[in-house]
Amino acid sequence: MKGGSNVVIEPHRHPGVFIARGKEDALVTLNMVPGEAVYGEKRISVEEGENKIEYRVWNPFRSKLAAAILGGVDQIHMPPGSKVLYLGAASGTTVSHVSDIVGPEGLVYAVEFSHRSGRDMLNVAKKRTNIIPIIEDARHPHKYRMLMGMVDTVFADVAQPDQARIVAINAQHYLKNGGHFVISIKANCIDSTAQPEAVFAGEVKKLQAERLKPQEQLTLEPYERDHAVVVGVYRPPAKNKGE
Amino acid sequence: MTESQQLTSLIYDYLFKIDKELAVKFRKKTKLNPLPANGSIGLVEIFNSYKALAKTKNTKADNVKKKESLSSSSSDSDDDNQTSTKPAVVKPSVQSKQKNAPSSSSDSSSDEDEAAKPVQKPPMTKTVTKPQSQMAKQHETSSDSDSSSEDDEPVQKTNTFTVKPATKVSQQPSKKAESSSDDSSSEDDEPSKPVQKGNVSTVKPVAKVPQQPVKKAESSSDDSSSEDDEPAKPVQKGNTFTVKPATKVPQQASKKQESSSDSSSSEDDEPDKPVPKGNTFTVKPATKVPQQATKKQESSSDSDSSSEEDEPVKPVQKIKPPAGVKPVVKASQQPAKKQESSSDSDSSSEGDEPVKPAQKIKPPAVVKPVVKAPQQPAKKQESSSDSDSSSDEDEPVKPAQPKPAAKTVPKAVPKQESSSDDEFSSEDDEPAKPALKTNPVAAKPVVKAPQQPVKKTESSSDDSSSEDEVPAKSVQKGSLPVAKAPPAKNAESSSEDSSSEDEEPSKPVQKIVQKLAAKAVSKQQESSSDDSSSDEDDEPTKPAQKPTSSLTAVKSAVNGVSKTAKRPASSSSEDSSSDDDDEDTAKPVQKVNGKVSTKKSAVKSAPQAAKSSSSSDSSSSDEEAPSKAEQFNNKKRKNEDNAPFVPNKRLNTIAPVSDNSFDTSFDQSFNGQKQQKNTPFRRVVAEKVEVHPLLANNSFQAKKGARGSWGERANEVLIKTKGKSFRHEKTKKKRGSYRGGQISTTVNSIRFDEL
Numbered sequence: 001m002k003g004g005s006n007v008v009i010e011p012h013r014h015p016g017v018f019i020a021r022g023k024e025d026a027l028v029t030l031n032m033v034p035g036e037a038v039y040g041e042k043r044i045s046v047e048e049g050e051n052k053i054e055y056r057v058w059n060p061f062r063s064k065l066a067a068a069i070l071g072g073v074d075q076i077h078m079p080p081g082s083k084v085l086y087l088g089a090a091s092g093t094t095v096s097h098v099s100d101i102v103g104p105e106g107l108v109y110a111v112e113f114s115h116r117s118g119r120d121m122l123n124v125a126k127k128r129t130n131i132i133p134i135i136e137d138a139r140h141p142h143k144y145r146m147l148m149g150m151v152d153t154v155f156a157d158v159a160q161p162d163q164a165r166i167v168a169i170n171a172q173h174y175l176k177n178g179g180h181f182v183i184s185i186k187a188n189c190i191d192s193t194a195q196p197e198a199v200f201a202g203e204v205k206k207l208q209a210e211r212l213k214p215q216e217q218l219t220l221e222p223y224e225r226d227h228a229v230v231v232g233v234y235r236p237p238a239k240n241k242g243e
Numbered sequence: 244m245t246e247s248q249q250l251t252s253l254i255y256d257y258l259f260k261i262d263k264e265l266a267v268k269f270r271k272k273t274k275l276n277p278l279p280a281n282g283s284i285g286l287v288e289i290f291n292s293y294k295a296l297a298k299t300k301n302t303k304a305d306n307v308k309k310k311e312s313l314s315s316s317s318s319d320s321d322d323d324n325q326t327s328t329k330p331a332v333v334k335p336s337v338q339s340k341q342k343n344a345p346s347s348s349s350d351s352s353s354d355e356d357e358a359a360k361p362v363q364k365p366p367m368t369k370t371v372t373k374p375q376s377q378m379a380k381q382h383e384t385s386s387d388s389d390s391s392s393e394d395d396e397p398v399q400k401t402n403t404f405t406v407k408p409a410t411k412v413s414q415q416p417s418k419k420a421e422s423s424s425d426d427s428s429s430e431d432d433e434p435s436k437p438v439q440k441g442n443v444s445t446v447k448p449v450a451k452v453p454q455q456p457v458k459k460a461e462s463s464s465d466d467s468s469s470e471d472d473e474p475a476k477p478v479q480k481g482n483t484f485t486v487k488p489a490t491k492v493p494q495q496a497s498k499k500q501e502s503s504s505d506s507s508s509s510e511d512d513e514p515d516k517p518v519p520k521g522n523t524f525t526v527k528p529a530t531k532v533p534q535q536a537t538k539k540q541e542s543s544s545d546s547d548s549s550s551e552e553d554e555p556v557k558p559v560q561k562i563k564p565p566a567g568v569k570p571v572v573k574a575s576q577q578p579a580k581k582q583e584s585s586s587d588s589d590s591s592s593e594g595d596e597p598v599k600p601a602q603k604i605k606p607p608a609v610v611k612p613v614v615k616a617p618q619q620p621a622k623k624q625e626s627s628s629d630s631d632s633s634s635d636e637d638e639p640v641k642p643a644q645p646k647p648a649a650k651t652v653p654k655a656v657p658k659q660e661s662s663s664d665d666e667f668s669s670e671d672d673e674p675a676k677p678a679l680k681t682n683p684v685a686a687k688p689v690v691k692a693p694q695q696p697v698k699k700t701e702s703s704s705d706d707s708s709s710e711d712e713v714p715a716k717s718v719q720k721g722s723l724p725v726a727k728a729p730p731a732k733n734a735e736s737s738s739e740d741s742s743s744e745d746e747e748p749s750k751p752v753q754k755i756v757q758k759l760a761a762k763a764v765s766k767q768q769e770s771s772s773d774d775s776s777s778d779e780d781d782e783p784t785k786p787a788q789k790p791t792s793s794l795t796a797v798k799s800a801v802n803g804v805s806k807t808a809k810r811p812a813s814s815s816s817e818d819s820s821s822d823d824d825d826e827d828t829a830k831p832v833q834k835v836n837g838k839v840s841t842k843k844s845a846v847k848s849a850p851q852a853a854k855s856s857s858s859s860d861s862s863s864s865d866e867e868a869p870s871k872a873e874q875f876n877n878k879k880r881k882n883e884d885n886a887p888f889v890p891n892k893r894l895n896t897i898a899p900v901s902d903n904s905f906d907t908s909f910d911q912s913f914n915g916q917k918q919q920k921n922t923p924f925r926r927v928v929a930e931k932v933e934v935h936p937l938l939a940n941n942s943f944q945a946k947k948g949a950r951g952s953w954g955e956r957a958n959e960v961l962i963k964t965k966g967k968s969f970r971h972e973k974t975k976k977k978r979g980s981y982r983g984g985q986i987s988t989t990v991n992s993i994r995f996d997e998l
Contacts, residue, residue, distance in 0.1 A: 013988040025953065025986040042979055060954070061976045070953055071946070072991025161926060187941075191927040196941050198929040204995075205932075218992035221943035222958035225969065228941060231992070 009046055009055060015079045016101030017069060018055060020044050027066055028055035029100035033127045038096040056100065060223045063094040064157055064184040067223035074216050075231055076153075077180035081105035083151040085174055087138045087166065088112065088158040092121035092131070098155070099128045106130055109148060109174075113137045138166050141173040148174050154181040154234075159189040164203050168210030177235040181212055187226040196226040204230060211235050251275055257286040935998045948991040953983035 007022040020026045028044055034054040037043055042057040060067040069076065078084055080103040089095045089110035099108050110125065111134045112118040118135040125131040134144045138158055141148075151174050156167045167183055175181065185203050187196035194202075204214050213232050220227035251273045259266035269275070943949050943958040957976060964972050975981075 013990075019986050019988070021986075024982045025984065027986065057979065059977060059979060059981075061957075061973055061981070070986065072948055072952075072987070072989055074990045074992050074994070191925060193923075193925060194927040194929045195934075197934045197939050198932040199927050200941065201932045201934045201938060202927045214995050216992040216994045217938060219941045219943065219946055221941065221946070222954050222961045225961075226941065232995075 007044060007046070009044070009053075012069065014069060014076050014101075016103065017058075017076075020055060020057070027058040027060065027070060029058055029097045030054075030103075031056045032100050032104070032130075036127065038124055038127075039091070039093045041093075056097070058097050063097065064220060064224060064227065064229065065094050065098065065155065065182070067220045067227075068182070068184070068218055068229040070223070071218050071220060071229075073218045073229060073231060075180070076182060077231070078102055078106075078153055078155075078182075082153060083107040083109070083149065085109045085148070085151040085154045085170060086111065087154065087156040087170060089118075089121050089133070090114075090157075091117045092124035092133075094157070095121060095131060096124050096128065099124075099131050102130060104130060107132060107149075107151075109134060109144075109151065111136060111138050111144065138170060141170045145173065150174055150176045150179075152176060152179050154179070155183075156181065157184045159184075159186045161190055163190070164206035164210065164212075167207070168212060171210070171212060171234045175234045178237045179234050181207075181230075181232055181234055183207070183230045183232075184220070184224075185228050185230060186224075187228075196228070200228045200230070207232065248275075253284070253286050253289075937993050937998060946991050948987065948989050951985075952991075953986045956983055957981060 007020055009018050009020055009028065011017070012019050012027070016029065018028045018030065020028045026042075026044075031043060031054040034052070037056065039062075041059065044055040044057065046053050046055065058066040060070045065076065078098060078101050080101065082102050083106060084098055084102060086095055086098060086108055089112040092110060092112075095108055095110045099106075102108060108131045110121055110131055112121055113136065115135060118133065121131075122133050122135075125133040132147055134147055136144045138156075139162070154167060154171055154175050156163065156170075158166055160166060163183065163185065167181060171179070171181060183203075185200055187194070187199040190199045190203060200217065204217070207214055207230065212234050213236055214230050215232045217228055217230050220229060252275055255266055255270055255273070255275050258269050943954065943962070949955065949958075960972055961969060
């Protein structure tokens, strides 16, 4: 998908996310580091006057956040300039897109426990100054408290049986009141024998018990199997809804 | 048989002095010959003579033996101190030792000497025993050294800490180790490693005992060890106060240190146990036959037995004053101990009991009855103390001692064999003795029950052992708490038992035992039967106690108590013990139950006790029988035991045979528990999760706006794939070759505020 006159970039409903309209549409983000691909993804260059702007294609089969956006999630709560705590950063592919979305004014705290994939993420963070890599266990948020500030959104893709608890404890530590969370739930990681729908319902209940109020749920089919993404708000402020 | 008959008559004579009712019952059960007027020689006389001899001879020569039988000696010594009567008997026993020893003691001693000595000596006996033997050699060592060298060590160790407690603990540990080596190891690790070690050492002796070793190692070893650990300490303490304090204390102090070392060594001993077992195999044949043949060993064993007897006797004596009350008294002091011991004894008894009953059942029974008679008065105390601390050791020892004392060496020999076996194999021997004893006491009904139990026990014994092991650990831990918190009730225990898987398996066994007991004794205590479900664990322990009692009069008394308690509350107590194992709280219940049961048993005393003992015996006999007949089986069973279900099945099957009425209730409870257990772990129970209709379908097609969306084509491809092919297809799409067409920005999610 080379940039050309036949490709038009238009913003997505979600600020920071774009759609490349052409012969085939593609989800793209503004490349924060023009000229470089993070994981071999395709890039689309668009010339706007003198400036050359590059977008990176975001493949929903490789990123659950992209799958959620493509699937039609209402909110991702990651506008440019926001601070995001990303649990389960893995190799940093999706993190790089989140980094694009939040832009230079925003911050992405990328937590990954695996050193192997954390190494790739570190390389990503080297080029993207708004990524703060944290190689720690998300179950122990106090271990990286020295690196953290309060965040606006928590994104979790940890695929652990105690995922709800992990998100809750991190929210208690770093999520501002009224902040939001986006959780990708893999049913097989919670209970591979139960119906996925039941698993999702159970996780939603757990979240509710942790004062994480779910607002919407969306299946990730067909991009992921037996996955769902749940978006919600943490400690919704009853009084200060204005902000 | 002549020896055993003589012994029985001796026991009867002794029993008659203590409690006529018991004596009568004993006579009925044992079918004693028209009292051979042994009048001239009494148990007490034998004991005294033995004591004197022991003092003189014990010194160096005994040291070796002592080493072997350290544990038993310690327990014995305690008994001696406690019960003045037996000590007197003990001395005579020394003379008779040679005679008696060959038959009864020979088994234990032979076992010890053959297998135990090598094994035991290296780890425990040498270190611990020697000191003990030297220190207290004369007092207890001589007697103890042989049969319960291991016991002595533990006891001494225990004693050292707190004089008697230590001894008891050591004994119990040893027993426990024997029966429930597994449990003990687990439990022991935390609080009672030393004890366990001690148990281990004792265990070895058990192993030495032909029958007992096998059974103990398999079924009871686990249980007893675990149970013993917890109960042992309390019991020992209780005992210590009464009897041993003076003489043993010094020795114990030295021994205690040793015991502590022993505990470490006990670990070594445990490894040794296998060896003892091997010995046991050889021994078993030997024990019965060889016992007579090897008089020397017997003498040593006799000394041990005497020591054991002494221990039991002491408790008995203490108890006796209260007579019927004794159980109560002990219950109060020893309740916790008893329960513990009972639990321990049960576990051990199960394994031991079955075996003995099968092989020797009747002959031993005769002898045992006598022993029991005396013990029964003090049953609870003895049982509690003996069973707990050195139930295994004590039991074996006691039988041996009684025999010498009685002069009826032949009689004593059979008992000793069984008892010694029980002691060494704690569970196996003990149960057998109890069964025998119980039978006589309880009369025919009881005997029948034991026999049936024995058969059942084989299958059930394994269960019990497995159960015991699991519970034992928990029990041991819990037992301490239990002792502290006597308030716990049977109901709790039962509930707890049901909850714990381990307990469940054990429960079946216990239930069986209980059922048997209940049948034999009375259904009135069915309430206990409820407990019995939980009691299964307790029962195992009780069997162990029973065995202990069988080993010595104390054992019988204990058994009686435990049994009695079991039936009314004993089952509950046992259950509670099992529960305790699982839960700390449960232990208190067990203890309480044990106390109650003991009290009840005490009140009811002879008849009930006999019945209870019989029931316990049956349970123990069951265990023992399996152990003897199925040493290999036991191993298998152990493995099976690990799986709670298997045990339960066996128990269930067994239970029906023994007691249908009880079985049903128990089985049901068990079944319910089992079913719950069987259910695989599920983090999400779909049936309990309410899924909103809008969220009930996670598929792509169910999503609004799916048709014509960017992912529709992918869905068409991926919906047909599964597993590896799905991954393959998805990997292709990851490469970026996918073309989905138009991307819409509509909102397709499901909002919760709309639900």
